[in-house]
Amino acid sequence: xxxxxxxxxxxxxxxxxxxxxxxxxxxxxxxxxxxxxxxxxxxxxxxxxxxxxxxxxxxxxxxxxxxxxxxxxxxxxxxxxxxxxxxxxxxxxxxxxxxxxxxxxxxxxxxxxxxxxxxxxxxxxxxxxxxxxxxxxxxxxxxxxxxxxxxxxxxxxxxxxxxxxxxxxxxxxxxxxxxxxxxxxxxxxxxxxxxxxxxxxxxxxxxxxxxxxxxxxxxxxxxxxxxxxxxxxxxxxxxxxxxxxxxxxxxxxxxxxxxxxxxxxxxxxxxxxxxxxxxxxxxxxxxxxxxxxxxxxxxxxxxxxxxxxxxxxxxxxxxxxxxxxxxxxxxxxxxxxxxxxxxxxxxxxxxxxxxxxxxxxxxxxxxxxxxxxxxxxxxxxxxxxxxxxxxxxxxxxxxxxxxxxxxxxxxxxxxxxxxxxxxxxxxxxxxxxxxxxxxxxxxxxxxxxxxxxxxxxxxxxxxxxxxxxxxxxxxxxxxxxxxxxxxxxxxxxxxxxxxxxxxxxxxxxxxxxxxxxxxxxxxxxxxxxxxxxxxxxxxxxxxxxxxxxxxxxxxxxxxxxxxxxxxxxxxxxxxxxxxxxxxxxxx
Numbered sequence: 228x229x230x231x232x233x234x235x236x237x238x239x240x241x242x243x244x245x246x247x248x249x250x251x252x253x254x255x256x257x258x259x260x261x262x263x264x265x266x267x268x269x270x271x272x273x274x275x276x277x278x279x280x281x282x283x284x285x286x287x288x289x290x291x292x293x294x295x296x297x298x299x300x301x302x303x304x305x306x307x308x309x310x311x312x313x314x315x316x317x318x319x320x321x322x323x324x325x326x327x328x329x330x331x332x333x334x335x336x337x338x339x340x341x342x343x344x345x346x347x348x349x350x351x352x353x354x355x356x357x358x359x360x361x362x363x364x365x366x367x368x369x370x371x372x373x374x375x376x377x378x379x380x381x382x383x384x385x386x387x388x389x390x391x392x393x394x395x396x397x398x399x400x401x402x403x404x405x406x407x408x409x410x411x412x413x414x415x416x417x418x419x420x421x422x423x424x425x426x427x428x429x430x431x432x433x434x435x436x437x438x439x440x441x442x443x444x445x446x447x448x449x450x451x452x453x454x455x456x457x458x459x460x461x462x463x464x465x466x467x468x469x470x471x472x473x474x475x476x477x478x479x480x481x482x483x484x485x486x487x488x489x490x491x492x493x494x495x496x497x498x499x500x501x502x503x504x505x506x507x508x509x510x511x512x513x514x515x516x517x518x519x520x521x522x523x524x525x526x527x528x529x530x531x532x533x534x535x536x537x538x539x540x541x542x543x544x545x546x547x548x549x550x551x552x553x554x555x556x557x558x559x560x561x562x563x564x565x566x567x568x569x570x571x572x573x574x575x576x577x578x579x580x581x582x583x584x585x586x587x588x589x590x591x592x593x594x595x596x597x598x599x600x601x602x603x604x605x606x607x608x609x610x611x612x613x614x615x616x617x618x619x620x621x622x623x624x625x626x627x628x629x630x631x632x633x634x635x636x637x638x639x640x641x642x643x644x645x646x647x648x649x650x651x652x653x654x655x656x657x658x659x660x661x662x663x664x665x666x667x668x669x670x671x672x673x674x675x676x677x678x679x680x681x682x683x684x685x686x687x688x689x690x691x692x693x694x695x696x697x698x699x700x701x702x703x704x705x706x707x708x709x710x711x712x713x714x715x716x717x718x719x720x721x722x723x724x725x726x727x728x729x730x731x732x733x734x735x736x737x738x739x740x741x742x743x744x745x746x747x748x749x750x751x752x753x754x755x756x757x758x759x760x761x762x763x764x765x766x767x768x769x770x771x772x773x774x775x776x777x778x779x780x781x782x783x784x785x786x787x788x789x790x791x792x793x794x795x796x797x798x799x800x801x802x803x804x805x806x807x808x809x810x811x812x813x814x
Contacts, residue, residue, distance in 0.1 A: 256584075256586050259586075259589070260586050260588070260589045263589055263592075263593070264589075264592065267592060267593075267596050270596075271596065271599070274600070274603070275290075275294075278290045278603055279291065279294075282764050282767075282768075283610065283614075283764075284757040284758075284760035284761045284764065285610050285613070285614070285687075285690075285757065286606065286607065286610055287760045287763075287764075288753075288755065288757060288760055289606055289610070289690055289691070289694060291749065291752040291753045291755070292691070292694055292753050293693075293694035293697055293698065294749055294753070295371065295745070295749050295750060295752075295753040296371070296694055296695060296697075296698040297697060297698040297701055298741065298745045298749060299368075299371045299372050299374075299375050299698075299745075300375055300698040300699065300701065300702045300705075301701070301702075301705050301737075301741070302372055302375075302737065302738055302741060302742060302745075303372055303375035303376045303378075303379055304379070304702055304705045304706055304709070305705070305709060305733065305734045305737050305738070306376060306734050306738065307376060307379045307380065307383075308706070308709060308730060308734070309730045309731050309733070309734035309735075310344065311340075311344075311383065312726065312727055312730050313727050313730075313731065314340055314344075315332060315337075315340070316726065316727050317727045319332055319336070319340075320332070321727075334387040334388070334390045334391060335387075337383070337384075337387040338384050338385070338387040338388045340384075341380055341381070341383040341384025341385070341387060342384045342413070344380040344383075344384070345377060345380040345381050345384055345417070346417065348373070348376055348377050348380055349377060349417045349421055349460075350420075350421060350424065351373075352369070352370070352373035352374075352376075352377065352456065352459060352460075353421050353424060353425055353456055355369050355373070356369050356370050356373070356452060356455060356456050356459070357425065357428055357452060357456075360448055360449070360451070360452035361448055363451075363754070364746055364747070364750045364751060364754070365746060366451075366452065366455055367455065367750050367753075367754060368742070368745065368746040368750055370455045370456060370458065370459035371459070372742075373459055373463075374458075374459035374460070374462040374463045374466075375463075375466075377459075377460075377463035378462070378463045378466035378467055381410070381414070381463065381466075381467035382466070382467055382470050385406055385409075385410045385467060385471055386470070386471070386474060386484075388402075388406045388409070389402060389403050389406045389471070389474060389484055390484055400475075400478065400479075403471075403474065403475045403478060403484070404475070406471060407468070407471045407472065407475065410467060410468055410471055411468060414463075414464045414467065414468070415464075417460075418460050418464070421456070421460065422457075425452075425453060425456065429449045429453075432449075461555065461558070462558075465555070465558050465559045465562045466562055468559060469559050469560075469562035469563040469565075469566055470566055472563055472566075473507075473563055473566035473567055473570065476504065476507050476567065477504065477570060480500045480503055480504060481500065485570070496574050496577060496578055500574070501571055501574050501575060501578075504567055504570060504571045504574070505567065505568060505571045507563075507567045508563070508564040508565075508566075508567030508568045508571065509564075511560040511561070511563045511564040511567065512560070512561070512564055512689060514560050515556075515557045515560040515561055515564075515685060515688065515689070516685045518553055518556055518557055518560070519553075519557060519684060519685045521553075526553065529552070530552070533552060557685070557688055558688065561688050561689060561691070561692035562692065562695065564689075564692055564696075565692050565693075565695050565696040565699060566699075568598075568696060569598070569696060569699050569700060572594055572597070572598050572700065573594060573703070576590055576593065576594040576597075577590070580593065587707060588704075588707045588708060588711050591703050591704040591707045592704050594700060594703075594704075595697075595700040595701045595703070595704045598696060598697060598700040599697045599700065599701075602693040602694070602696050602697045603697075605693055606690050606693050606694070609686045609689055609690050609693075610686070610690060612686055613686035613687060613690075709730070709733065712733075713726055713729050713730055713733070714726075716729060717729065
């Protein structure tokens with residue numbers, strides 16, 4: 228031990244006595260990344276815990292929906308990258324006999340591969356959702372994950388089409404607008420073909436049902452599956468079309484087509500471009516509100532005009548979207564807002580952090596964290612506005628009679644409501660024998676839901692859009708993290724030097740680990756209704772009150788009621804014992 232100490236002292240004297248005064252160790256980029264990630268993880272965990280335990284049913288539902296969408300996007304990114312890399316790096320450019328040995332594909336080939344993936348995935352989603360239609364949680368998981376997989380496949384296909392046939396082309400405005408039109412037509416054709424296939428599957432199973440009860444149950448399950456699949460298809464269509472629209476806006480600002488998953492040159496970015504891109508997102512919100520506040524006569528006129536247009540043979544495939552064209556347009560505008568603000572946040576992060584030589588992976592994580600914080604704050608503000616509007620103007624707009632307003636407010640009809648006969652103010656809604664059953668509560672709940680004002684509905688749509696914005700911001704971080712991990716392992720050649728196999732194993736492992744947990748723990752919370760969250764919040768308040776009362780009792784200062792109860796118990800027991808003694812003496 229003395230010998231080792233002497234050698235250490237000699238080495239230290241040779242080096243000049245260790246570190247000189249004012250000399251610092253060089254901090255590596257890895258250390259900065261790890262330290263930043265540690266603080267972000269801690270702040271994100273505590274903030275997310277506070278977010279999901281907020282005593283507001285709408286906020287809680289939005290929180291769990293945001294978490295569910297983020298998990299779905301994470302799985303969709305991993306699976307989509309594994310499939311695309313297998314098709315291009317292994318089958319198309321791989322060496323024979325495992326591949327064709329072709330050169331790097333041009334944008335035309337990438338478009339064909341993406342459209343093939345989109346077509347196969349579209350019908351595969353229908354088949355899987357139809358096979359698991361009896362399990363509500365699994366059906367929701369399959370449709371949500373399938374919608375995002377279809378969206379990413381469509382984005383890859385049509386964004387490649389925007390850039391033309393040659394690989395280094397910048398794209399033209401005419402080609403971009405033609406791509407937008409072809410995208411809408413192609414997605415509508417896929418939706419119509421999928422709807423016909425679902426109808427045939429339903430008719431085949433309904434014919435096999437023998438009894439009336441089995442047919443009724445089959446109809447309910449089939450209708451629920453139809454709605455879920457249709458929602459998934461609408462979400463995929465809205466994401467793809469809105470992405471192409473935002474790409475055109477960015478092309479106008481930058482005079483070139485940007486790519487969402489690559490950094491823009493700093494000389495192309497300035498405050499002018501960022502301002503107009505963020506303003507475009509704000510204009511999408513204003514247009515969504517204008518659509519909702521459109522007069523009813525104008526809405527009917529537009530619906531009639533669309534019905535006449537869809538009767539033509541060339542536009543017959545669009546007849547399925549005439550009934551809900553307004554909701555579809557508002558969802559598209561809200562999704563366009565997401566893409567605009569996501570691209571704007573990425574440009575701001577590049578302008579702020581890239582001059583400091585910030586790591587690209589850390590840049591994506593910081594951007595996702597900042598977007599999440601701002602989105603959550605906006606969700607709180609919009610929910611407060613929506614609750615205020617619902618509270619003051621929901622019942623006035625429908626001119627609900629006082630008895631019905633009292634019933635909706637208090638939750639029951641009361642004695643005064645049951646005295647009305649057939650000519651009372653409630654007779655136009657429900658019959659007298661129906662008042663005493665559970666159907667009255669259903670009518671009141673339905674009336675309360677329908678009484679939501681237009682402004683509150685716009686707020687709810689924007690709140691859901693902010694949840695999608697958070698999921699898409701983490702989408703880029705997941706993408707960058709996977710590419711970094713795969714490239715490092717392949718270059719080190721310690722474990723596996725084949726990127727296609729490594730991405731496939733990573734995707735399979737993550738899906739096997741994350742998908743069951745997401746389905747069993749996150750999806751049920753995301754599917755809860757507002758009434759269930761309200762009951763949960765009320766139960767939490769009662770539990771906290773019970774704990775507070777128990778702590779007060781253990782402090783040595785019991786309640787007066789508790790002392791009286793104990794005293795009353797002693798006196799009553801004494802009186803009972805004296806009464807028993809008197810009875811014994813009488814006997």
